[in-house]
Amino acid sequence: MTPETETELAQIVAGLSGPVSIVGGGTRGVAGSAPALDISRLTGIHLYEPGALTLVAAAGTPLAEVEAALDAEGQRLAFEPMDHRVLLGTSGAPTIGGVVAANVSGPRRVQAGACRDFLLGVRFVDGGGAVIKNGGRVMKNVTGYDLVKLMAGSWGTLGVLSEVSLKVLPKPEATQTLAIAVPDAERAVGPDAERAVGAMSDALGSPFEVSGAAYDPERGQVFARLEGFADSVAYRSARLSERLARWGDITRPEAPDLWSDIRDVRCFADRAGDVWRISCRPSDAPDLAQKAGADALLFDWGGDLIWALMAEGSDLRARLGGFDGHATLIRSDQETRAQLGMFHPQPAPLAAIQQALRTRFDPQGRFNPGLMG
Structure with missing residues (x-):
C-alpha cells in the first residue's frame, strides 16, 4: 500500500480490514510484522517562505530535500534531527514526517528546543480515514486537543501524517x-x-x-x-x-x-x-x-x-x-525487543491517558500495533 496523494491515503485507511505498520524512509528500524502502509510517495515542499521562516512539506519528503532547500536560503532546522542509519545499519532516506512522528531532536535541543517546539501544524489521517488539519477542523471529539503536540513523538500510533508545517531559523555565521x-x-x-x-x-x-x-x-x-x-x-x-x-x-x-x-x-x-x-x-x-x-x-x-x-x-x-x-x-x-519492548512502561495514569488518546484517534488499533504498548 503506497498512496501517492493524501486523498488516496485516506481512502486506503478507511478501507483497512486489519493493522498496518506505517513506513516512511524505513531508517529507524521500527517496522512491525503487519503489512506496510508506505507514505514515501507523499513528497514535495508545498510552501517555503524564507522571510516568514516557515516551511510546509508532505510527510514523505526526504529530509535531505528539506535541508537542501533551507541551506540554499541560509537557513536550517534548528532542532538538528538525528540520522539513525549508521547506528542501526539501515538504508533508505529519512523523511520529514518520520522526524516529526518520532520527535527526533539532536544536540541543539538544549538551547533551541525539540522538534515539537518548531512544529506549527500538521495534516494527518486518523484511524477512521478522516483527514484532520492542524486541530483547526472542528470535530466534536477532537476540539480541545493540541494535535500538533500530540502527533510529535506519537510514532504513528494516533494517525498517519500527510503534511507538516515547521518554523525554521537562519544558519549561524x-x-x-x-x-x-x-x-x-x-x-x-x-x-x-x-x-x-x-x-x-x-x-x-x-x-x-x-x-x-x-x-x-x-x-x-x-x-x-x-x-x-x-x-x-x-x-x-x-x-x-x-x-x-x-x-x-x-x-x-x-x-x-x-x-x-x-x-x-x-x-x-x-x-x-x-x-x-x-x-x-x-x-x-x-x-x-x-x-x-x-x-x-x-x-x-x-x-x-x-x-x-x-x-x-x-x-x-x-x-x-x-x-x-x-x-x-x-x-x-x-x-x-519482543521481550523488553522498545519504550519504557508508562505509569498507570499516563498509560490510561495514552490509551484514551489511541482509542479516540485509532479505535480499531490499526496503526503500528504493539509499538508503544
Missing part, C-alpha cells in the same frame, strides 16, 4: 567548540561523570548561549558549542573558556563532523551490543551511568540524555530501577 579534558579513569562512573556533568551544567548555566553540551568518556572530553555572529562567538568563546578552565584543560578542536558524530552516536555504530537511550535529570546521570554497567556511554544534552551500549539481551531498565526518566531500546535483535 560562525561555530566554535570548546573541549574540556575530563579523564575517564572509571569508565564514566563516579567522580569522572560527576565532573563532566558539572562542567556541562556550568557551560549551559552561563550567559554565553551554549548550543551543545556533550561528554564522550572514551575521549575523556566534554564538548561545549557556541554559534552565532563571528564577533559574538569569539567573545563568548574567550569568556566561556575562562569560566570552564577550572574543570580541566581547554582546547578548540578542528573537527567539522564532531557534532554530527555525537548527534548520530556513530561511536557505537560498528560495535556489537544493544543500544539504549536514557532520558534523565542531569543530576541523576552519574548514578545511572554507574548502575548501567555499560560497555560504552555517551552523554548529550548536558546529561539529560545518555546513550548506553549494553551486552546483547541486557535488561537495562531492571538495572536502573525506578528513576525520574525513561530508557528506550533503540537497537537490539527482535527477540530482545
Whole structure:
C-alpha cells in the first residue's frame, strides 16, 4: 500500500480490514510484522517562505530535500534531527514526517528546543480515514486537543501524517567548540561523570548561549558549542573558556563532523551490543551511568540524555530501577525487543491517558500495533 496523494491515503485507511505498520524512509528500524502502509510517495515542499521562516512539506519528503532547500536560503532546522542509519545499519532516506512522528531532536535541543517546539501544524489521517488539519477542523471529539503536540513523538500510533508545517531559523555565521579534558579513569562512573556533568551544567548555566553540551568518556572530553555572529562567538568563546578552565584543560578542536558524530552516536555504530537511550535529570546521570554497567556511554544534552551500549539481551531498565526518566531500546535483535519492548512502561495514569488518546484517534488499533504498548 503506497498512496501517492493524501486523498488516496485516506481512502486506503478507511478501507483497512486489519493493522498496518506505517513506513516512511524505513531508517529507524521500527517496522512491525503487519503489512506496510508506505507514505514515501507523499513528497514535495508545498510552501517555503524564507522571510516568514516557515516551511510546509508532505510527510514523505526526504529530509535531505528539506535541508537542501533551507541551506540554499541560509537557513536550517534548528532542532538538528538525528540520522539513525549508521547506528542501526539501515538504508533508505529519512523523511520529514518520520522526524516529526518520532520527535527526533539532536544536540541543539538544549538551547533551541525539540522538534515539537518548531512544529506549527500538521495534516494527518486518523484511524477512521478522516483527514484532520492542524486541530483547526472542528470535530466534536477532537476540539480541545493540541494535535500538533500530540502527533510529535506519537510514532504513528494516533494517525498517519500527510503534511507538516515547521518554523525554521537562519544558519549561524560562525561555530566554535570548546573541549574540556575530563579523564575517564572509571569508565564514566563516579567522580569522572560527576565532573563532566558539572562542567556541562556550568557551560549551559552561563550567559554565553551554549548550543551543545556533550561528554564522550572514551575521549575523556566534554564538548561545549557556541554559534552565532563571528564577533559574538569569539567573545563568548574567550569568556566561556575562562569560566570552564577550572574543570580541566581547554582546547578548540578542528573537527567539522564532531557534532554530527555525537548527534548520530556513530561511536557505537560498528560495535556489537544493544543500544539504549536514557532520558534523565542531569543530576541523576552519574548514578545511572554507574548502575548501567555499560560497555560504552555517551552523554548529550548536558546529561539529560545518555546513550548506553549494553551486552546483547541486557535488561537495562531492571538495572536502573525506578528513576525520574525513561530508557528506550533503540537497537537490539527482535527477540530482545519482543521481550523488553522498545519504550519504557508508562505509569498507570499516563498509560490510561495514552490509551484514551489511541482509542479516540485509532479505535480499531490499526496503526503500528504493539509499538508503544
